[in-house]
Amino acid sequence: MAPKINGFGIMPEDTRICVVMVGLPARGKSYIAQRAQRYLKWLSIPAATFNVGSYRRENAPHPSASFFDTNNAEGERQRRAAADAAVSDMLAWFKNGGVVGILDATNSTKQRRKWVLERVAKEGIEVIFVESRCDDEELIMANIRDVKTSSPDYSGQDPEAAAQDFRDRIRNYEKVYKSINDDGDEDHLTYLKIMNVGRQVFINRIQDYLQSRVVYFLMNLHIRPRSIWLSRHGESMLNLEGRIGGDAKLSHRGQEYAEKLPELVLQSVGSDRPLTVWTSTLQRTIATAKHLPKHYNQLQWKALDELDAGVCDGMTYQEIADQYPEDFQARDEDKYNYRYRGGESYRDVVIRLEPIIMELERSEDILIISHQAVIRCIYAYFMQKTQEESPWVPVPLHTLMKLTPRAYGTELETYRANIKAVSTWRGKGSTAKHEDPAPEGGI
Amino acid sequence: MAPKINGFGIMPEDTRICVVMVGLPARGKSYIAQRAQRYLKWLSIPAATFNVGSYRRENAPHPSASFFDTNNAEGERQRRAAADAAVSDMLAWFKNGGVVGILDATNSTKQRRKWVLERVAKEGIEVIFVESRCDDEELIMANIRDVKTSSPDYSGQDPEAAAQDFRDRIRNYEKVYKSINDDGDEDHLTYLKIMNVGRQVFINRIQDYLQSRVVYFLMNLHIRPRSIWLSRHGESMLNLEGRIGGDAKLSHRGQEYAEKLPELVLQSVGSDRPLTVWTSTLQRTIATAKHLPKHYNQLQWKALDELDAGVCDGMTYQEIADQYPEDFQARDEDKYNYRYRGGESYRDVVIRLEPIIMELERSEDILIISHQAVIRCIYAYFMQKTQEESPWVPVPLHTLMKLTPRAYGTELETYRANIKAVSTWRGKGSTAKHEDPAPEGGI
Numbered sequence: 001m002a003p004k005i006n007g008f009g010i011m012p013e014d015t016r017i018c019v020v021m022v023g024l025p026a027r028g029k030s031y032i033a034q035r036a037q038r039y040l041k042w043l044s045i046p047a048a049t050f051n052v053g054s055y056r057r058e059n060a061p062h063p064s065a066s067f068f069d070t071n072n073a074e075g076e077r078q079r080r081a082a083a084d085a086a087v088s089d090m091l092a093w094f095k096n097g098g099v100v101g102i103l104d105a106t107n108s109t110k111q112r113r114k115w116v117l118e119r120v121a122k123e124g125i126e127v128i129f130v131e132s133r134c135d136d137e138e139l140i141m142a143n144i145r146d147v148k149t150s151s152p153d154y155s156g157q158d159p160e161a162a163a164q165d166f167r168d169r170i171r172n173y174e175k176v177y178k179s180i181n182d183d184g185d186e187d188h189l190t191y192l193k194i195m196n197v198g199r200q201v202f203i204n205r206i207q208d209y210l211q212s213r214v215v216y217f218l219m220n221l222h223i224r225p226r227s228i229w230l231s232r233h234g235e236s237m238l239n240l241e242g243r244i245g246g247d248a249k250l251s252h253r254g255q256e257y258a259e260k261l262p263e264l265v266l267q268s269v270g271s272d273r274p275l276t277v278w279t280s281t282l283q284r285t286i287a288t289a290k291h292l293p294k295h296y297n298q299l300q301w302k303a304l305d306e307l308d309a310g311v312c313d314g315m316t317y318q319e320i321a322d323q324y325p326e327d328f329q330a331r332d333e334d335k336y337n338y339r340y341r342g343g344e345s346y347r348d349v350v351i352r353l354e355p356i357i358m359e360l361e362r363s364e365d366i367l368i369i370s371h372q373a374v375i376r377c378i379y380a381y382f383m384q385k386t387q388e389e390s391p392w393v394p395v396p397l398h399t400l401m402k403l404t405p406r407a408y409g410t411e412l413e414t415y416r417a418n419i420k421a422v423s424t425w426r427g428k429g430s431t432a433k434h435e436d437p438a439p440e441g442g443i
Numbered sequence: 444m445a446p447k448i449n450g451f452g453i454m455p456e457d458t459r460i461c462v463v464m465v466g467l468p469a470r471g472k473s474y475i476a477q478r479a480q481r482y483l484k485w486l487s488i489p490a491a492t493f494n495v496g497s498y499r500r501e502n503a504p505h506p507s508a509s510f511f512d513t514n515n516a517e518g519e520r521q522r523r524a525a526a527d528a529a530v531s532d533m534l535a536w537f538k539n540g541g542v543v544g545i546l547d548a549t550n551s552t553k554q555r556r557k558w559v560l561e562r563v564a565k566e567g568i569e570v571i572f573v574e575s576r577c578d579d580e581e582l583i584m585a586n587i588r589d590v591k592t593s594s595p596d597y598s599g600q601d602p603e604a605a606a607q608d609f610r611d612r613i614r615n616y617e618k619v620y621k622s623i624n625d626d627g628d629e630d631h632l633t634y635l636k637i638m639n640v641g642r643q644v645f646i647n648r649i650q651d652y653l654q655s656r657v658v659y660f661l662m663n664l665h666i667r668p669r670s671i672w673l674s675r676h677g678e679s680m681l682n683l684e685g686r687i688g689g690d691a692k693l694s695h696r697g698q699e700y701a702e703k704l705p706e707l708v709l710q711s712v713g714s715d716r717p718l719t720v721w722t723s724t725l726q727r728t729i730a731t732a733k734h735l736p737k738h739y740n741q742l743q744w745k746a747l748d749e750l751d752a753g754v755c756d757g758m759t760y761q762e763i764a765d766q767y768p769e770d771f772q773a774r775d776e777d778k779y780n781y782r783y784r785g786g787e788s789y790r791d792v793v794i795r796l797e798p799i800i801m802e803l804e805r806s807e808d809i810l811i812i813s814h815q816a817v818i819r820c821i822y823a824y825f826m827q828k829t830q831e832e833s834p835w836v837p838v839p840l841h842t843l844m845k846l847t848p849r850a851y852g853t854e855l856e857t858y859r860a861n862i863k864a865v866s867t868w869r870g871k872g873s874t875a876k877h878e879d880p881a882p883e884g885g886i
Contacts, residue, residue, distance in 0.1 A: 201646040203662060209802045216659050219646060299457075311784070341754070342784045359652045 015210045016094055018120045019102040020113065022131035024177055025170050026143035028197060028223045029132050031407050033104040035361070039217055042381045043354065044347075045099050050090045052105035053153070056082035062153060065168030070176050083112070087119055094125055100214065101125075108177040110186065117189070128211055129191040130218060131180050136196050139223065146407050198222045198362075220362045228360060228382070229268065229275075229367040230375050230401045233284035234258050235421040238314070239397065242422070242433030245306060245313035250287050253419055257398045258288045260417045264400045265292065265367065268415055277367045278356075280304035285369045296367075303352050306371035310343025318431040332428045335391035346391045350377050357381055372424055379403075382410040392428075394437035397421035458653045459537055461563045462545040463556065465574035467620055468613045469586035471640060471666045472575050474850050476547040478804070482660055485824045486797065487790075488542050493533045495548035496596070499525035505596060508611030513619055526555070530562055537568055543657065544568075551620040553629065560632070571654055572634040573661060574623050579639050582666065589850050641665045641805075663805045671803060671825070672711065672718075672810040673818050673844045676727035677701050678864040681757070682840065685865070685876030688749060688756035693730050696862055700841045701731045703860045707843045708735065708810065711858055720810045721799075723747035728812045739810075746795050749814035753786025761874040775871050778834035789834045793820050800824055815867055822846075825853040835871075837880035840864035 021029040033049045040047035067075040090101045117127050154162035180191050193202040201219040206212050234254030238246045277298045279285040312320050321328040331338035339345035372395050380390035382403045400415040425437040464472040476492045483490035510518040533544045560570050597605035623634050636645040644662040649655050677697025681689045720741045722728035755763050764771040774781035782788035815838050823833035825846045843858040868880040
């Protein structure tokens with residue numbers, strides 16, 4: 001009976017939203033757009049970003065600042081054509097089932113916003129303007145540094161010259177930039193102003209559920225640099241037996257990992273950086289966190305508990321295949337959606353992890369010690385793995401992962417403790433107790 | 444394995460929040476406080492409201508406006524004593540496991556806010572100030588009308604004199620009222636300003652997950668008058684057989700109800716009032732909505748589908764008692780928390796209904812056509828039923844309920860179609876196909 005649901009649990013079929021970014025260059029617009037897209041897709045909401053800059057680059061791959069001068073008629077024409085092409089592609093994408101389309105551009109004048117609103121609203125699509133404002137010079141400089149090294153506009157150029165040119169480009173935008181509703185004549189718009197990346201938020205005329213969810217996510221974002229560390233618990237007594245679930249103690253080698261973990265963490269985090277540790281409520285993750293420095297805050301989240309295997313809790317894969325052969329096969333065929341009898345599916349886990357992801361987006365440095373399926377879902381969020389891939393990702397025991405969100409994508413570093421452990425990865429169709437992961441799938 | 448979770452899915456054990464209301468009289472503060480408390484309790488978060496006015500009334504049950512004049516030293520002393528008693532009781536309540544305490548008072552000066560912050564923060568409790576501002580005269584007048592008829596301060600008094608006195612009281616507050624951070628020296632506070640009840644929202648320094656959830660709820664509230672109508676689908680073919688779940692067609696009498704429903708609705712709603720109709724995705728609710736006026740918008744929500752009975756879907760209670768006797772008994776012992784094998788518990792349904800409740804709080808007039816367990820959960824939200832009571836509430840077929848949220852509590856009206864239907868209510872321990880509800884429990 002239970003229909004497939006997306007990560008918000010519900011969705012009226014016909015809600016479609018265009019998120020129109022607004023703001024000067026180097027205010028984190030692309031970062032915000034990319035984050036929103038990743039979050040929505042992880043929750044099974046079709047989402048895509050249309051970056052006007054990349055359309056513009058097709059004709060003007062390395063423009064200098066003067067290209068963005070409003071007195072440069074040819075630059076102005078090309079930039080308008082790029083915006084037009086991006087909006088056209090976005091509208092075509094909506095016709096093919098898109099739900100949240102993000103228009104990533106400066107949209108810094110009232111005229112441009114009016115033009116976008118008219119084109120999009122005509123198709124029955126709701127429009128939210130999301131303006132990122134920033135008067136924190138340090139944040140802006142960090143963004144400029146990031147752009148000069150990573151933007152295709154400046155690829156192969158001298159970094160200092162690139163930074164100077166980019167500052168000149170910003171100045172050209174500043175000449176015409178008008179913050180939303182600063183003159184009071186855009187009060188009818190639905191908009192969100194994010195000031196200094198979430199420290200203050202101003203919300204105007206939010207209308208429906210999906211809008212309010214998008215707004216809620218965006219108001220929780222920040223762009224301060226940070227990392228997230230992920231580890232499974234140390235090897236457990238049930239791991240040794242090839243049994244899933246349960247609430248077992250650590251094995252001898254699992255305890256060794258718990259003792260070694262502080263060293264791995266300090267090596268990766270550095271000794272002077274404060275860290276918050278999240279574990280599940282199961283004893284194997286709590287025991288794994290036991291030897292970490294006492295000045296780290298520790299929190300137990302029920303949402304970080306392992307996928308509930310229901311009636312199969314504590315069984316080996318062979319026992320499951322023997323006692324529930326149809327279930328065993330159904331799970332392999334659609335592991336993301338298969339729900340254990342009386343238990344959970346990966347989809348269920350994603351839904352209960354949504355608040356964890358929201359909290360991760362709000363937070364600074366966090367170390368999460370959790371379980372295979374849960375870490376797969378969190379990993380899938382940051383590394384943008386599909387629903388087909390994520391339930392099969394190998395997450396070896398006794399390994400610390402460091403994820404660092406960047407403007408585009410997430411960086412991954414892996415630290416192995418060199419303490420032996422059984423493998424708990426399982427290939428499709430296999431009932432082996434301990435099997436080595438397929439080499440191509442590895443983290 | 445799956446631990447009991449609250450409606451947010453997670454909660455670090457040690458987060459406690461004091462929500463401090465701020466604003467002039469007649470700005471909907473008590474309404475907001477009461478709504479937040481109801482929402483949190485429904486989601487299993489311990490919440491309580493401490494209304495300074497009711498503490499003050501112990502000494503000054505019917506004060507005139509001059510009592511609230513800042514030049515009235517005795518009035519000032521009594522009001523401070525009331526605030527002190529309310530805060531003391533709130534702190535004691537936090538010590539006994541309270542999670543979100545709401546201090547309902549004007550807190551209209553910087554000094555008063557500083558005093559509350561210091562007392563509360565000292566106990567390790569986070570403070571969010573929630574200011575309700577309003578410059579919409581119509582809204583204020585509606586609130587004044589409401590207060591003069593329902594406030595204990597004016598009970599038994601002439602309504603016109605009461606309204607005049609209340610306006611004078613507001614004027615006394617206006618003399619000293621200072622909006623949060625208007626002078627720029629309260630920028631360190633975590634606060635939320637709600638302008639004209641949700642049309643605009645300003646958020647400053649929201650820190651953690653629970654805070655952000657409370658803020659998210661409050662930013663979705665409005666105080667425009669409206670009603671919510673609830674109906675189950677018409678009698679279904681499976682209802683006739685005493686079978687639960689499924690996706691059956693309407694019985695002949697169920698179709699009669701669908702044909703009669705427009706008349707019931709028009710009688711209750713009035714013909715000129717626009718209405719939005721929400722159904723589940725199951726055919727018996729969609730068929731029940733079929734004859735409603737064509738100009739009503741209709742939406743299907745998956746979240747409104749009936750509680751998933753898992754392996755028991757389509758069975759009679761007798762069959763469940765025979766095949767799963769332990770489950771049958773376990774369910775009766777704790778019906779709110781019992782999860783059908785491969786299916787759902789009432790607690791699960793509440794969690795998936797959270798977005799529906801959020802959307803109901805955002806919305807104007809809505810008619811919901813759904814199912815017994817789902818309507819019980821929605822009813823429990825509005826009528827503040829406990830988790831013990833809500834799964835047993837009789838919700839007869841062929842009956843329309845009208846819920847009208849008021850400043851204090853929700854009004855209920857019931858319209859019966861006078862079309863016979865089987866009873867689907869079941870008493871504890873019973874396996875009867877059709878049983879009349881216990882008379883004392885009825886809606």
